[in-house]
Amino acid sequence: MTSFxxxxxAVVPALPLAGMVLALLxxxxxxxDALAVVTAFVTAVAGLVLAGIALARGGEPALRxxxxxxxxxxxxxxxVIVVVGLCSALLSPTxxxxxxxxxxxxxxxxxxxxxxxxxxxxxxxxxxxxGNLAAVWLIVEATTAASALLVAFSGRRDxxxxxxxxxxxxxxxxxxAFLGIIVLAIGQANAGHHNVQALDWYxxxxxxxxxxxxxxxxxxxLLLAGLATKIGWAPVHxxxxxxxxxAPAPISALLSAALLPSVLLIAWRVKEILxxxxxxxTTRAVFIAFGLTSMIVAIPFLWRSLxxxxxxxxxxxxxxxxxxLGIGFGTPLAIAGVVLHxxxxxxxxxxxxxxxxxxxxxxxxxxxxxxxxxxNDSPATAxxxxxxxxxxxxxxxxxxxxSELLILLGGLAAGDLLISAxxxxxxxxxxxxxxHALMEGVIGDEARRRRRRRSREEQPIIALTAILGTGMxxxxxxxxxxxxxxxxxxxxxxxxx
Amino acid sequence: xxxxxATVMLGLAFGVIAVRRRTVAIGVLAAQSLALGILAVxxxxxxxxxxxxxxxxxxxxxxxxxxxxxxxxxxxxxPVTAPAGPMMRLAAAGTVALCAVVLTPPLGLxxxxxxxxxxxxxxxxxAIVIARRPILFQLLGLVVAENGLSLLAVSAPGxxxxxxxxxxxxxxxxxxxxxAAFAQRIHSDLGTGDTELLRGLRD
Numbered sequence: 001m002t003s004f005x006x007x008x009x010a011v012v013p014a015l016p017l018a019g020m021v022l023a024l025l026x027x028x029x030x031x032x033d034a035l036a037v038v039t040a041f042v043t044a045v046a047g048l049v050l051a052g053i054a055l056a057r058g059g060e061p062a063l064r065x066x067x068x069x070x071x072x073x074x075x076x077x078x079x080v081i082v083v084v085g086l087c088s089a090l091l092s093p094t095x096x097x098x099x100x101x102x103x104x105x106x107x108x109x110x111x112x113x114x115x116x117x118x119x120x121x122x123x124x125x126x127x128x129x130x131g132n133l134a135a136v137w138l139i140v141e142a143t144t145a146a147s148a149l150l151v152a153f154s155g156r157r158d159x160x161x162x163x164x165x166x167x168x169x170x171x172x173x174x175x176x177a178f179l180g181i182i183v184l185a186i187g188q189a190n191a192g193h194h195n196v197q198a199l200d201w202y203x204x205x206x207x208x209x210x211x212x213x214x215x216x217x218x219x220x221x222l223l224l225a226g227l228a229t230k231i232g233w234a235p236v237h238x239x240x241x242x243x244x245x246x247a248p249a250p251i252s253a254l255l256s257a258a259l260l261p262s263v264l265l266i267a268w269r270v271k272e273i274l275x276x277x278x279x280x281x282t283t284r285a286v287f288i289a290f291g292l293t294s295m296i297v298a299i300p301f302l303w304r305s306l307x308x309x310x311x312x313x314x315x316x317x318x319x320x321x322x323x324x325l326g327i328g329f330g331t332p333l334a335i336a337g338v339v340l341h342x343x344x345x346x347x348x349x350x351x352x353x354x355x356x357x358x359x360x361x362x363x364x365x366x367x368x369x370x371x372x373x374x375x376n377d378s379p380a381t382a383x384x385x386x387x388x389x390x391x392x393x394x395x396x397x398x399x400x401x402x403s404e405l406l407i408l409l410g411g412l413a414a415g416d417l418l419i420s421a422x423x424x425x426x427x428x429x430x431x432x433x434x435x436h437a438l439m440e441g442v443i444g445d446e447a448r449r450r451r452r453r454r455s456r457e458e459q460p461i462i463a464l465t466a467i468l469g470t471g472m473x474x475x476x477x478x479x480x481x482x483x484x485x486x487x488x489x490x491x492x493x494x495x496x497x
Numbered sequence: 498x499x500x501x502x503a504t505v506m507l508g509l510a511f512g513v514i515a516v517r518r519r520t521v522a523i524g525v526l527a528a529q530s531l532a533l534g535i536l537a538v539x540x541x542x543x544x545x546x547x548x549x550x551x552x553x554x555x556x557x558x559x560x561x562x563x564x565x566x567x568x569x570x571x572x573x574x575x576p577v578t579a580p581a582g583p584m585m586r587l588a589a590a591g592t593v594a595l596c597a598v599v600l601t602p603p604l605g606l607x608x609x610x611x612x613x614x615x616x617x618x619x620x621x622x623x624a625i626v627i628a629r630r631p632i633l634f635q636l637l638g639l640v641v642a643e644n645g646l647s648l649l650a651v652s653a654p655g656x657x658x659x660x661x662x663x664x665x666x667x668x669x670x671x672x673x674x675x676x677a678a679f680a681q682r683i684h685s686d687l688g689t690g691d692t693e694l695l696r697g698l699r700d
Contacts (some may be wrong), residue, residue, distance in 0.1 A: 078564065079522045104683060112506065120639060141668040145675045152679065157686060164679050168635060171672055172623055175642045182649050186605045188652045196658035215605040301700060310700070442540035455518045 002063060003052050008050040009068040015043040016122035023114035032110045040089035047082035047125060048322065050074045059487025062497060069131035069201055072488050073496045076339055077128035077265055078327055080346040081258040083471070085121045087267070087464060088250035092117065094460055095248050098361065101153040113153060113248075120146035120254065127262040134181055134199045137174065137268055137340050140230060143259060144170050151247040151255075166239040171227025173236065179412065180222030187211050189462040194257055201497055204273045208338070216277040223270050224286055230263045233290040234297035237317050241301075244313035245354075252309060253353040256316045257346035263432060264320060265496070267296055268327050272495040287328030288419055294321025295426040302433030303372035308385065310360060311437055312352045316394050316432050318367075319345045319400075326407040333484060334410020335493040337403040340479035344391065344399030344472055352388030353467040356430065358461050370437070373444020380458040384465040385442045391472055393434035399476035421442035501606070502536040502641040503614035505529075506576050508592060510621040510641050514590045517576045517585045519568045519633050523561050526637055530557035532645050544661040546651075555558065560640065560673065567677050568633060571684035577631045577691045580649060586628050593620045611652045617647025632680045632690040636673065684691060 019039030054063070054075025062071035092113070102109045123143040128490050130136040144167060152163025181199065188198035188207065197203055208216070225236070232240035244252045271283045298318035302311065319341070326338035358381040359366050359374060375382035391398040404427055411420035483489050505593040509529035516522050541547045579586070597617035604612045610693035622642025626635045646665070680690060687694050 103678075120649070134658075134664070138661075138664040138668055142671065145671040148675055149678070152682070155682065155686075157695070158697050160679065160683050160686060161698055164632070164683065164692070164695065165698075166674060167679065168626060168639070171639055172520075172626060172642065175619060175622075175639075175646060178646050179616070179649070182646060182653065183604050185650075185657050185661070186653045189657075190605055194655040194658070196660040198658075199661070202507060212605065214602055218604065241700065304700070306700065339583070 005050070005053060005063050005070060006065050006068070008046060009065065009070065011124035012043070012050050012129070012429070013122045015039065015046060015422075016110065016118040016125065019043070019338050020115045020118035020122065023111050023118060023311050026111065029110050031077065031098075032114055032408075033096075034417065036089050036092060036114050036117075038284075038482065040086050043121070043125075044082050044086040047053045047078055048464065050129075051078035051082060055488075059491040064131055064202065066197075067131050067135065068129045069497070072492050073265055073268070074128040076342055077262055078125065080343060081121070081124050081262065083126070083251055084257045084346055084350045085124070087350060087354065088254050088467070089117065090120070091357065091460060091464070092248075095250055095357060099154060102153050106278045109153075113150070114330045116146045116149045116153075117251070120150060120251075124254070124258050124262055124400050128265055131202075132196065133184070133270070134196060137178060137181055140263060140266070141171070141174050144174065147247075147251065147255060147259065149228075149476065150251040151243045153248055153251070154246070156246075159246040162239075162242035165244040168295070169236075170230050175227045176229075177223050177224070177226025179297055180219040181400060182228060183215055183219040183222065187215055191373065201269055201273060206497055208273055208276045211274075211277045213277055216274055217282070219406045220270065220274045220278045220283070222443045224267060224290075227263055227267045227270070227291055231260055231267065231320055233320060234294040234316055234317060237294070237297070240317060241310050241313040244316065245307060245309040246347050249309075249356045252312070252356075253345075256312065256313075256353065257350045260316060260320050261323065261342045261346070264323060268496050269480045271327065272497055284328050284330060286418070289322050291321045291325030292422060292426070294318065295423065295430065299429045299433065299477060301438065302430050305440070307368055307372050308355050308366060308437075308441065311351060311434075312392075314387075315430075315434065316349065318426075319349075322367040322404060322407060322427070325419075326410060329407065329410045329414045329416060330493065331410040331411055332489050332493040333414045334491045335405050336479070336483040337406030337410055337487075338477060339483060339489065340399055341403035344403055344479075347475065348388050348391035348398070348400065349467045350393065351384055351464060354464050355388060355461055357383035358458060359385065361457065371441040373440075374442050377445055377457060378455075380465070382442050384461050386438060387465055387469050387472075389438045389442065393431045393438070395431070395435075397473065397476055399472050399479055402476055402480055458480065498539050499536050499607075499652065500610045502532050503611050504643065505532045505696070506536075506648060506684055507614050507617055507621070510618055510625075510663060511587060513634070513637050513641055514586050514621065514625050514628060514686070517579075517583070519576070519631070520565070522637055523564045526564075526640060527557060527561035529644055533557070533647055534546050536648065537589070538681050540651055544658070546656045549651065549656060549659050549662045552663065553651070556666060556669075563673065563677065564633065564636070567680055570681055571633075573631075573689060577689065579630065580626075581591060587626060590624050592699045593617070593624045594621075596620070600697055603682065606649070606652055606654075608652060611648065615645045615649035615652070616672070618642065618648060621645075630691050631691045632683055635692065636680065639672065639676070640669070655692065
């Protein structure tokens with residue numbers, strides 16, 4: 001099967017890009033929707049085959065070519081991006097039916113929406129398999145252009161503000177990261193490596209030992225500070241709650257569940273390649289600092305009565321912090337937790353954002369206010385929101401309960417007792433905030449509940465709750481039974497290359 | 498010559514943060530991009546280096562033209578009032594540039610003046626985004642920062658790979674196009690490009 005990998009590595013990101021071109025050519029809304037479904041399924045099949053090959057290799061060395069690198073982490077991220085992208089593409093017609101016209105006519109809006117969605121999805125699929133630091137930076141910059149248009153798709157003033165803020169802040173952040181890449185390239189050029197291959201992950205890893213310490217440390221700090229803006233780590237997370245809350249629900253799901261962890265994988269790879277020169281203590285400290293800061297900054301917002309999408313956005317801040325913490329600990333237990341957390345968070349968060357589609361129909365003011373007792377109006381929507389909130393809060397049997405436990409145990413194994421203790425308190429406070437949202441926003445007052453017939457419009461969210469809920473349970477079982485002590489995790493703990 | 502051009506580029510960045518009129522700011526940016534292109538020609542020592550220089554010179558012409566079309570499509574009755582006067586903005590930009598000169602450690606280029614100028618340009622670009630309210634000036638801040646990055650890239654020994662240079666320019670073109678679409682949409686919605694009016698999202 002590995003002989004197909006070079007072809008698949010090129011085809012997987014190319015399929016959505018072909019869908020993007022076709023989306024601009026089709027004329028009717030019906031053709032647009034049909035094209036989206038076909039492109040989504042074809043991409044998903046190819047993407048899952050590639051992810052399956054990467055995951056099936058277990059602890060074997062990564063597959064690499066001139067422009068690609070496929071290891072276990074690539075496999076996990078590819079699977080996540082494929083699943084969330086597929087669900088988002090299939091749910092988009094439901095969103096577009098109610099969104100009306102945005103920047104232009106309704107038919108043209110639909111074409112532009114799908115073109116931007118497929119460009120965003122294609123770029124996202126390329127991020128975990130790109131084998132070169134400069135190339136992956138270019139791809140991440142491309143995700144910004146496509147997703148900024150999608151964030152502002154509704155054309156409302158708040159959406160324009162969110163999209164503009166997202167475009168501006170993440171572009172500036174990525175400029176800082178690019179400064180770090182140029183500093184690395186200068187170091188490579190001084191060592192006689194001039195071509196673009198000098199910035200391949202493996203080339204950088206091979207020469208990291210001989211890089212001068214000070215410029216490499218500067219490059220590391222610039223890269224991490226720049227990427228942190230795109231990951232949404234505190235304190236450079238200002239765009240995140242606005243963009244996630246104003247974007248169409250299928251796009252919010254992709255932003256939170258796929259984009260943030262994909263960019264986090266780049267930060268993880270940067271840590272691995274520069275660690276020999278910068279020092280393990282420094283790289284660990286930077287990740288742990290970003291992790292704890294993000295978790296702590298998120299708490300007051302998780303306790304407030306916020307619109308549901310905004311609450312989910314602050315939850316993303318918390319969970320990206322937890323993943324950073326796990327990578328910072330770096331022990332096999334913590335890395336097992338990180339892998340499980342990326343997958344579990346993606347499914348739970350995507351379901352939460354998808355649930356806002358029916359939520360905004362039954363409680364239109366939920367766009368600007370916290371939802372109130374959704375169970376009274378729509379049990380199906382309440383179930384989806386409840387499953388998402390229970391999973392995100394880390395309540396058993398959520399896979400996030402297990403992943404957080406593994407990360408904390410990994411922290412203890414690394415000897416970071418104080419940091420683990422602070423993390424436990426932060427997780428507990430975050431848990432209480434989401435539990436409050438569950439009780440007030442979703443369950444509400446039983447005495448005021450009324451019987452109502454199930455609407456046909458609820459069918460998509462019922463199906464998604466069943467599929468993604470089952471996926472979360474499966475993640476938990478697989479995570480506990482297979483991950484700790486596996487060759488797969490041991491290889492990742494040695495380095496994501 | 499390259500040191501002098503780097504200084505000229507930094508001086509022109511101060512111009513972008515100080516001037517009021519959008520057309521003048523675009524002219525200043527065009528001059529800065531032109532200085533970058535000339536510097537790239539001066540430093541080019543291989544065919545790929547000349548290709549990169551040619552593309553940078555092309556950018557110095559094409560980007561200001563695109564921005565000029567944008568301001569023709571988004572007319573402002575009068576320039577947006579700035580919260581701080583030009584002298585205050587210049588003082589802030591000067592402080593930022595001074596910090597870059599004092600605090601930037603050696604980046605491995607072996608040319609401290611160019612290193613300081615490049616980092617100062619990135620920081621002044623960020624300062625322009627923060628200090629200027631009109632959407633076009635915020636976009637110009639992004640391009641100034643990008644010019645700082647290009648200055649460092651073309652000054653690298655042997656130049657940065659042209660694949661990376663072209664990729665970065667393509668991304669810049671993509672971002673500027675999307676930003677221009679935003680600028681037009683925001684202008685048609687608010688009747689002005691003043692981003693101060695876009696402050697509805699708060700927690």
